[in-house]
Amino acid sequence: MKDRQDLTVVTTDSFDTASLSSGYDSPISPLENGDKPNLEHLARQRPAVFRTTLLETSFVTAVVLSLMMSEYFTSGFNIILPSLAQSIDLPEDARTWPTAVPNLAAAALLLPFARLCNIIGARRVFIIGHAWLLSWSVVSGFATDHIILIVCRAMQGVGFAAFLPAGMSLLGQVYRPGPRKNLIYSIYGAFACLGFYFGIVVAALTTEYISWKWYFWTGAIFEFATIVFGLLAIPRNLQDQQASAHMDWLGLTTIVPCLALLIFAFTEGSQAPQGWATPYVLVTLILGIVFLAAAVYSQGWASSQPLVPNVIFRIRYMKRLLASMTCFFGVCALFLLYTSLYIQDVLKVSPILAAAWYAPMLAGSIILAVMGSMILHLLASEILLFLAGTAFLFSVLLFAIIPATYQSATPVAYWAYIFPAMCCGTLGIDLAFNVMNIFITTAMPKRDQAAVGALTNTLIYLGSSFWLSISELVVSTARNWKADHFPLVDQYKTSFWLGVGLTGFAMCLAITLRMGTASADLTSDEKETLVEID
Incomplete structure (x- = not known):
């Protein structure tokens, strides 16, 4: 798995924030005096x-x-x-x-x-x-x-x-x-x-x-x-389309069957004739776990855009x-x-x-x-x-x-x-x-x-x-x-x-x-x- 460390929260005290925007590309409000934004004001306005x-x-x-x-x-x-x-x-x-x-x-x-x-x-x-x-x-x-x-x-x-x-x-x-x-x-x-x-x-x-x-x-x-x-x-004009984004086909072919099989097994486990011992429930549960392992690998190591x-x-x-x-x-x-x-x-x-x-x-x-x-x-x-x-x-x-x-x-x-x-x-x-x-x-x-x-x-x-x-x-x-x-x-x-x-x-x-x-x-x-x- 890729190295993972806790993200550090960045506060406003350490930086000049004169050119910040709202989180999408266009600015949402002018900043007071070209200095730090009035975050409370920005958070309350339309x-x-x-x-x-x-x-x-x-x-x-x-x-x-x-x-x-x-x-x-x-x-x-x-x-x-x-x-x-x-x-x-x-x-x-x-x-x-x-x-x-x-x-x-x-x-x-x-x-x-x-x-x-x-x-x-x-x-x-x-x-x-x-x-x-x-x-x-x-x-x-x-x-x-x-x-x-x-x-x-x-x-x-x-x-x-x-x-x-x-x-x-x-x-x-x-x-x-x-x-x-x-x-x-x-x-x-x-x-x-x-x-x-x-x-x-x-x-x-x-x-x-x-x-x-x-x-x-x-x-x-x-x-x-x-x-x-x-x-x-x-x-x-949210400009949320990413030119570099593409479908993660490896993730799709592992996550979709994983979730479908697991939820099917969970749902049918209590309704099937023999409960969890019913053969098709056991098979779908095992297959779901196999696809889960494949999904974890694809999202953690193999996919470039998981x-x-x-x-x-x-x-x-x-x-x-x-x-x-x-x-x-x-x-x-x-x-x-x-x-x-x-x-x-x-x-x-x-x-x-x-x-x-x-x-x-x-x-x-x-x-x-x-x-x-x-x-x-x-x-x-x-x-x-x-x-x-x-x-x-x-x-x-x-x-x-x-x-x-x-x-x-x-x-x-x-x-x-x-x-x-x-x-x-x-x-x-x-x-x-x-x-x-x-x-x-x-x-x-x-x-x-x-x-x-x-x-x-x-x-x-x-x-x-x-x-x-x-x-x-x-x-x-x-x-x-x-x-x-x-x-x-x-x-x-x-x-x-x-x-x-x-x-x-x-x-x-x-x-x-x-x-x-x-x-x-x-x-x-x-x-x-x-x-x-x-």
Whole structure:
């Protein structure tokens, strides 16, 4: 492996910064008296690429809608699945595939699309990705059998893989470190919860009153709005195309099959007839590990322009941050899946009432979006991560300790356990997501913003699928051990207790980090320029 040393943070005290820019090629603001920039002022003002506040608002709307729609098409599908399965005669053993295949396709292709952002520009990839998702969302509503449905869902995942890293790249290029960036990223994170909740509500309403088809077509309408906002507001002069950039074909041919095989094995390991002992699960897992070794070699030694930038692992605390985030995203996946199952299967709550029970996540995400700009530059990132971990801990712990006497929807069960768990869940999700994105995008130069977006989203998909599979493995092992004395409610609570332990491990990693605050600072590109000048 190439020699790697911790990157040193460059401060403004050592350099003349009279000619610095915002992190893209054109200056974003004149510098006071031709001397050091007023970083706090620069970090709060509207980026110069937007002539008006309306343009900036439209730009932010386009990018946050992209994250919202990826969550929309993930969360709501489980709600429409029973009605859809009956409509198209979806076989019981094929029901996991339409749910899992979008995430599999997205996770496998995120990094190649991130490189495409460097080659043709993030704006083009963003628009193309949404146009692709819109098209296949329309087609999904006309699906007549499970093969067509699975293909459509896989193609939706390709759209996710295109616009998610492109959206992160656009935000990372436009906003410099400081309060304004913190606010925008807080809003961005809030729309993940909003999309999750919106997907559940639309799915419940369309299934109850119209048809499951309108779940897809409603999403297509919002996709059209996203494209319009993007075309009108995303700056054309970001100059993010790199003439020297090229596709890392060696990385593509190792990383894509590696991620696809591993996520397939993790997903199928709990669903296959013989579990992890099923031959095709073992074969795909072994092949995935082989391709993983090949991917590590290609990215560390063989590729001249690796899809995963080597510099990201030289940033201090980055490895521990990524490890803790993988665990937090696993807890998030456990929370979202098993709370919905517990609410519907144990408490026997209708889909519409279940959607109402998730309302605190929507309200909490909006409140946190506003508060984020006020606290992210004041509190150290490790403190925020500890708060996120504490919130995650209580979100799963409260479900794990619901008394067995509450086997139906009662006001006491909701207000004493479920409501505070939902509040804690959204606090954990938003804080962890925002701290990770702000820290990593601030630490990386403009040219690597798309790769950073791809890497963080890959961690979300990989961490979620891995820990969900571990949960199913733990539950199935306990079920076999206890034979007929392991009711459904105890199976779900076992998964919640796994989430408690996983959160504790992630918090142990988080408290060792010393990342500082997300305050006004030079961009990574400016620091590189200063080092060259010195």
